[in-house]
Amino acid sequence: MKKYELFVKKWYENLEEGKITAVKCNECGTVEFPPVYVCRDCSGTDMEWIEISGNAKILDIMDVKYMSSSISVSEMQGSTGGTSNGVSKEDSRPAVIQLEEGPMLNTRIYGVNSTNKEELWEKLPLDCKAFIVQKDGFKTVGFMYEGEEE
Amino acid sequence: MYNKVGKFARRVFIAGVGCTAFGNTLENPETVGTTEGDLIAEAVAEAMDDCGIYGPEIQAFYKGQVLSDPTSDLVTPASPFGKWIGMNGKQSVSNDEGCATGYITLDLACTDIASGKHDIVLAVGVEMAQSKPIPDVSGAFRQPIGDTAMRIGPMIEDRAYTRWFGGRVGMDAYPSQYRKRYGLSAEEMDKTLNCLIANSRKNAAGNPRAIYKETMEATAKKAGYDDVEKFLKSVFNPKLSEYIRKYGMEARTEGAAAAIVVSEEIAEKLKEKGVKVIEVLCCTAATAEISTPNIEEVVTKEVLEEAYAITGLSGKDIDLLMTNDFRIPSQLLTMELAGYVPEGEGWKIICEGETTYDGKYPVNVNGGRCHFGHAYGASGLADIYEAVKQMRGESEGNQMAKLPETVLIRGFGGGQNATAAIFKA
Known part of the structure; x- marks a missing residue:
């Protein structure tokens, strides 16, 4: 059984560390802000955390x-x-x-x-x-x- | 392709409709003591009498209500009402899709019939949004809704993230975009929306079920104004946002509405008895998370494209447009996106008064959410009630002279859904 990371919790923890973050789909490059598990463009689930420029x-x-x-x-x-x-x-x-x-x-x-x-x-x-x-x-x-x- | 829907697997018809008056039950001594069951029973009884089909013959019912927790103190909020309408023991399904609820309730009923599962089902919506229960006391005793009403808006937003971004742009998103697109001044947009208010009130004024039963001229006169345009720009119609004024925002009410939906086989038998059945050609729906920019345009385009693809119709075929307008610019949005009027011309058509029941492009001839009233879970079915009555020539006080043969009903609401249904006489 695949273990999912708690995205919402991690996003708020990142804010506490002073980082505004998003996730980037490693299959098509689409950035999701705020983070979600599935890419809206290609439905990919291989998402990588990134810090946005702001x-x-x-x-x-x-x-x-x-x-x-x-x-x-x-x-x-x-x-x-x-x-x-x-x-x-x-x-x-x-x-x-x-x-x-x-x-x-x-x-x-x-x-x-x-x-x-x-x-x-x-x-x-x-x-x-x-x-x-x-x-x-x-x-x-x-x-x-x-x-x-x- | 995602989100594309097909034709119903078999034909679907509306046989009977019912609708209560929309109002505030606590404001009138005659209606104090009204419960959800009373409203449901009144609307359903009218629908049953309308087509001569009663509880024992109806095989299931779909019930819509948005605020079943805060205003009715209920979970499983459909099951208690079967016995009120002669349907104890029948399958019940409840749904809440915010202000799109009534339309989705119809969709569920139509999909049931289209699937072949049943031949006769009921769709009913109810809402008591001006009052709330007194804890541990019978539902016949209610109190004003008070601050509970203020909790409702944020409850449709994503609680994880977007509720905290404060981006509640929905009220003004379309007027802002429309101004940019067609070069309207702020003054022209204000005039357009005030004309929509006046047109909607004219539609409501003759309707015995509407919360506002007097003309805007009469309302203005009471405030000391002989000129409606000046009244609508006055402190009596204050701006709630840059574009939306008080009478361009929903009038929250209480009420219920119902429709009995049947298969072709039943419809043919009813026609022999003289019942004027109305065919539902399609029901489409789309949803997006509420922080999606220009969400109402995004989801409305989707459902209209699907509805026209299924039916082969276009905006030029539509004789009457009904649309959820809890914010009155939604009328302009739907008129233009549906191709009911030429793009960029809607605001002029509105200012010429052509969206009234006796106008060239009738819209929301019952008065719409702002002037008929908005009882959230019931309002979509109230639109359906009005559409059926207009198509049969049975509307009271606001009947279109030429009976509409094709009606487009666009729903919107929830977090956020859009729907499109097309009716054919």
């Missing part, structure tokens, strides 16, 4: 605040939008990004707010960088817009 492109940015129509007008006016990953939601927005290694995913982009969102959206795609975010009891990954290069 370089990515922002493909889309959105400005979602509330997920329900039940919220009242007064609640909306009094809300600051709360926090996400320990950072004010006012400084981040949901986004679509693509890693330099290939994978695309929905995530959260930091360094974007209601002031600069529309201006940045007009300029897409833009560069961003992965970073490790501390949540309550574990770490995860976020992406930061660091401004345009001079």
Whole structure:
């Protein structure tokens, strides 16, 4: 019986060591982020752990605040939008990004707010960088817009 | 090739349909005390009376419900209800595919008939999403859902990784992409979505089962506005996101809907008795993990391609489009991806008011999730109810003048699924 490595556990352990990791299919070269056991392109299962560069492109940015129509007008006016990953939601927005290694995913982009969102959206795609975010009891990954290069 | 589906092994027909009013049972003294069983029984009784087939003749039932744990305190959530509908002892199957549940429930029922296993089965969906049980007390006594509702959204995301990435882009993904693709200004997109709201409300206003039974003009008037467009841009229709406003988001409700599905042999006998049966030409489905960018477009394209390949039909053949629109841009997305309207023209057609039941391109003529109401596990079957009623010319208050002969029903929801079914009169 083949013994499978616990991918999810290993990914979080790698974050604790300061490494943002993915897996690469040794049969076709496709990179999977976050890691999964089976390659989406060729269904290969010979996956090798790699550390990603962290370089990515922002493909889309959105400005979602509330997920329900039940919220009242007064609640909306009094809300600051709360926090996400320990950072004010006012400084981040949901986004679509693509890693330099290939994978695309929905995530959260930091360094974007209601002031600069529309201006940045007009300029897409833009560069961003992965970073490790501390949540309550574990770490995860976020992406930061660091401004345009001079 | 993966994910390609074939034709049904034998023909499948819908014989009878039923649907309760969609609303909040705790808001009306007459409906306080309603249980899941009451709603199921009401919808199923209507479907049985509709075709003259009753519990003893129905060989199995498929039941959909999304929140059977948090709002009904049930596991194995189909089996308790057989006795409510004269089907004690019959096979029951439960399913939960989020907001795609009702469509998948129909798929399961159709696949059963198509396989030859049974000749008469029932598909029923129920949801009580505005209230929840009081612990250790009978189901007749319920309390408002409160904060439990806030847990539901994240529960459809992958708990290992993606729930923690915070990438809940779904609400705005399509409007953002559509603007880029066709060069719409933010103002034009806002106007398009507000027109969708107004069109949907017009569809709902005449429908006795809809949660919103008044016109948007009447709603605006109550808030002191004579101009609907100004009202829809006002604080009374606030933005929940960059593009989605309050009336462009699902109206969470409680309700049930049902369909009795039969083989060709049974359908022929029913036709002799005057029952207007509707053929289901295909049921297709596709799923992707929710962090997949532009997921609604990705999975919808897949299921539509399959549905058209099976039937040989195209968007030009469709007379009525029903689509899950718990976020109202889904109407625009489906119209365009289905080829129901020319690509890039959908927003103009919407702004011209042509998606109402008396328009050139009718969409969600029952009012859709935002104005008919969204009772998650029941909503897909409520769409099916409306499609069948329209095809027979039996809709109340929102009947299309020319009866639709071919109807496309696109489902979406869960984590995330899309479905496509095509009905033929």
